[in-house]
Amino acid sequence: MTNLSDPVAPAGAPSGPSNFVRDIIVEDNKTGKFGGRVHTRFPPEPNGYLHIGHAKSICLNFGLAKEFGGKTNLRFDDTNPSKEETEYVDSIINDVHWLGFDWEGRLFYASDYFAQLYEWAVQLIKAGKAYVCDLTGDQIRQYRGTLTEPGKGSPYRDRSIGENLDLFERMRAGEFPDGSRTLRAKIDMGSPNLNMRDPVMYRILHAEHHRTGNQWCIYPMYDFTHGQSDSTEGITHSICTLEFEDHRPLYDWYVEQLGIYHPQQIEFDRLNLTYTLLSKRKLLALVENKLVSGWDDPRMPTLCGIRRRGYTPEAIRNFCAGIGVSKTNGILELAMLEHFVREDLNKRALRVMGVLRPLKVVIDNYPEGQVEEMEAVNNPEDASAGTRKVPFSRVLYIEQDDFREDPPKQYYRLSPGKEVRLRYGYFITCTSVVKDAAGQVVEIHCSYDPATHGGNAPDGRKVKATIHWVSAAHAIDAEVRLYENLFVKENPNETEPGQEFTANLNPNSLEVLRGCKLEPSLAGADAGNRYQFERLGYFCVDSESAPGAPVFNRTVALRDTWAKIEKREKGK
Ligand code: ATP
Numbered sequence: 194m195t196n197l198s199d200p201v202a203p204a205g206a207p208s209g210p211s212n213f214v215r216d217i218i219v220e221d222n223k224t225g226k227f228g229g230r231v232h233t234r235f236p237p238e239p240n241g242y243l244h245i246g247h248a249k250s251i252c253l254n255f256g257l258a259k260e261f262g263g264k265t266n267l268r269f270d271d272t273n274p275s276k277e278e279t280e281y282v283d284s285i286i287n288d289v290h291w292l293g294f295d296w297e298g299r300l301f302y303a304s305d306y307f308a309q310l311y312e313w314a315v316q317l318i319k320a321g322k323a324y325v326c327d328l329t330g331d332q333i334r335q336y337r338g339t340l341t342e343p344g345k346g347s348p349y350r351d352r353s354i355g356e357n358l359d360l361f362e363r364m365r366a367g368e369f370p371d372g373s374r375t376l377r378a379k380i381d382m383g384s385p386n387l388n389m390r391d392p393v394m395y396r397i398l399h400a401e402h403h404r405t406g407n408q409w410c411i412y413p414m415y416d417f418t419h420g421q422s423d424s425t426e427g428i429t430h431s432i433c434t435l436e437f438e439d440h441r442p443l444y445d446w447y448v449e450q451l452g453i454y455h456p457q458q459i460e461f462d463r464l465n466l467t468y469t470l471l472s473k474r475k476l477l478a479l480v481e482n483k484l485v486s487g488w489d490d491p492r493m494p495t496l497c498g499i500r501r502r503g504y505t506p507e508a509i510r511n512f513c514a515g516i517g518v519s520k521t522n523g524i525l526e527l528a529m530l531e532h533f534v535r536e537d538l539n540k541r542a543l544r545v546m547g548v549l550r551p552l553k554v555v556i557d558n559y560p561e562g563q564v565e566e567m568e569a570v571n572n573p574e575d576a577s578a579g580t581r582k583v584p585f586s587r588v589l590y591i592e593q594d595d596f597r598e599d600p601p602k603q604y605y606r607l608s609p610g611k612e613v614r615l616r617y618g619y620f621i622t623c624t625s626v627v628k629d630a631a632g633q634v635v636e637i638h639c640s641y642d643p644a645t646h647g648g649n650a651p652d653g654r655k656v657k658a659t660i661h662w663v664s665a666a667h668a669i670d671a672e673v674r675l676y677e678n679l680f681v682k683e684n685p686n687e688t689e690p691g692q693e694f695t696a697n698l699n700p701n702s703l704e705v706l707r708g709c710k711l712e713p714s715l716a717g718a719d720a721g722n723r724y725q726f727e728r729l730g731y732f733c734v735d736s737e738s739a740p741g742a743p744v745f746n747r748t749v750a751l752r753d754t755w756a757k758i759e760k761r762e763k764g765k
């Protein structure tokens with residue numbers, strides 16, 4: 194049994210890097226503020242698919258609760274019926290599970306609390322703390338004032354309690370059209386915090402809700418919903434992003450005025466990544482305008498997109514743990530996320546050989562019809578992954594890039610007269626080339642040294658390059674999709690006047706290669722399987738892959754720019 198007032202993480206829990214939210218929890222456990230309880234929630238609005246920014250929030254909420262032996266609820270913040278859909282609810286449930294977290298049956302919806310919220314609104318009207326206002330949205334904004342000017346009271350601010358109760362009841366009964374009236378909290382039009390200048394609590398919206406159907410035609414605002422939902426569920430630490438800092442006084446005001454249990458809101462920094470947009474609204478625009486193939490396009494920063502791309506939940510969790518949390522917003526290098534993906538895949542991905550842009554090689558002195566099974570290591574990082582046999586024969590494919598007829602200086606790969614090692618194969622030397630009518634090299638001829646079986650020369654002679662290859666007769670054909678950043682600008686929101694963020698889309702973000710040649714062990718690989726193609730990067734089988742027509746996504750190339758940056762920084 195874990196001693197909940199003990200700030201030390203329970204045995205076996207990940208201790209993780211220190212962060213200020215954890216420090217607050219440790220302190221609260223010390224003072225007994227919540228009786229040693231830790232109960233968090235992840236509150237997505239079901240108006241789009243989750244992205245890597247949400248993963249930061251999920252890992253923080255579930256991770257901290259787990260560390261302190263507490264609980265985490267999944268709660269859909271579904272107060273906006275016009276933008277919300279069941280498809281999004283289902284995808285969010287799936288994505289949180291995939292990331293590796295479980296809410297143990299505590300799945301809630303803000304819409305579960307609509308009746309209670311209505312009662313609470315009535316309670317505030319009766320206490321003279323809320324009123325029905327007939328100003329339009331534009332008028333409310335005008336009356337609100339600005340950061341430098343105080344607001345003006347609504348002409349409806351002093352309606353009697355009886356009239357307010359009657360009008361609010363009739364708002365609920367559907368007597369008034371959309372936007373004609375609101376229920377507002379009566380707080381302080383002179384407050385320096387604009388959120389406290391009589392914020393709207395309820396609006397009229399004759400719209401069908403994905404769960405409550407047409408039961409309601411008035412809907413509570415986020416601010417009037419969130420704190421009370423937290424309170425109802427006994428949340429201790431209500432962790433949200435920094436843009437809600439100015440809403441905290443209102444969060445506190447509602448639960449205090451209602452006299453209900455008071456959770457603590459704590460704000461942390463949103464995740465921002467270079468070359469990436471993390472806004473559901475903008476991601477939806479990409480999907481709706483068919484600028485990507487869907488929410489799960491492997492170029493999207495959505496969890497379903499990066500899952501399809503080949504990212505692992507472990508890599509994402511390690512990334513989120515590694516970046517920690519802070520009280521100021523910043524932008525992280527996308528390369529840093531990719532670094533965590535590589536680090537994880539390096540440990541688990543089986544090595545295979547595949548040729549993306551094939552060049553035919555004929556080994557003239559290798560016996561026609563002979564096939565040898567060469568032994569190849571599955572993962573040098575993991576001896577338990579064992580070895581496999583890769584067929585070697587007289588006709589092979591190598592990468593076009595691995596041959597130059599006129600090699601520049603320092604080009605150590607294959608060229609006429611040069612010897613290289615075929616990985617797990619033999620040493621070969623290029624003897625001649627065959628060109629087509631246009632003068633393009635279409636085939637090269639080589640000789641091999643039979644004494645170098647397995648790729649080692651008994652006389653100890655060295656070659657400067659080891660290249661990958663696939664036996665032509667045994668290769669499987671595949672489509673391989675290579676990806677670059679979705680946007681060309683570090684900050685995709687930075688545009689010329691009159692331009693949309695879509696002007697920054699990278700026209701080369703997807704390159705489709707057909708007729709790639711892969712070693713035969715990849716035949717029948719299941720969608721989602723991940724591999725390292727030697728020298729080329731990490732790849733995974735795409736969901737569009739079919740028997741006999743395999744499709745692979747490049748998850749990430751091997752070159753680790755982040756590791757380089759880190760090394761350079763350390764060297765300073
Ligand atoms: P978006 O701007 O993408 O629509 P949102 O904040 O409106 O995001 P919600 O569904 O309301 O999306 O988010 C659920 C939770 O995830 C909230 O607590 C929110 O603060 C958090 N969250 C959303 N985006 C990020 C991000 N980029 N980094 C960290 N947390 C995030």
Ligand code: MG
Pocket residue numbers: 238
């Ligand atoms: Mg939101």
